[in-house]
Amino acid sequence: MARFNMKVMMVSLGFALASALPVAHAAGVGSPVYVHTNGANDFLESIVVVKPGQKVVFVNEDTGNHTIRGYNQVTGKPDRQINGVVNGTPGYGHPVSTYTVSFKKPGIYMYYCSVHAHLEKVYHNMVAPVMNKGIHGYGAAMAGEIVVTRDSVLAEHNPPSSHFKILKDYFGG
Numbered sequence: 001m002a003r004f005n006m007k008v009m010m011v012s013l014g015f016a017l018a019s020a021l022p023v024a025h026a027a028g029v030g031s032p033v034y035v036h037t038n039g040a041n042d043f044l045e046s047i048v049v050v051k052p053g054q055k056v057v058f059v060n061e062d063t064g065n066h067t068i069r070g071y072n073q074v075t076g077k078p079d080r081q082i083n084g085v086v087n088g089t090p091g092y093g094h095p096v097s098t099y100t101v102s103f104k105k106p107g108i109y110m111y112y113c114s115v116h117a118h119l120e121k122v123y124h125n126m127v128a129p130v131m132n133k134g135i136h137g138y139g140a141a142m143a144g145e146i147v148v149t150r151d152s153v154l155a156e157h158n159p160p161s162s163h164f165k166i167l168k169d170y171f172g173g
């Protein structure tokens, strides 16, 4: 009798573990990765890594507007898979504007904010984002890239702030 109960317990435990693990794994893959902006006119997490289908959410904590425009740095052409606007917000406690994007294919997806940066030719058709004149910030062009890969090791390098939709101490413009 005792032996039978032990067996039942072990089967139940095994079932509990088996059902818990895939759920925990799925939650990690399914969570969006957040990219924030504020008055520094910069994408705080300018390089993020996601899996195919995983969402990247741009969150504007700035008082001003920003755009998110995709481009191909080799051809210089727009990548219309990325094309969004995030409006400004007065500050903490007010709604924030977001733009969400995801990709089926692994790759490196480049983007810039067309309000605060533009693309300039660097070599043949290749382009690079350059800061717009008269724009204040950290001195770098407002641009970034999304790496889409099935490699879960790379995804562990995302900055901690990319796990949170709202950064309470990041508002300002």
Ligand SMILES: [Cu+2]
Residues within 6 Å of the ligand: 041, 065, 066, 067, 113, 114, 115, 116, 117, 142
């Ligand atoms: Cu901008």
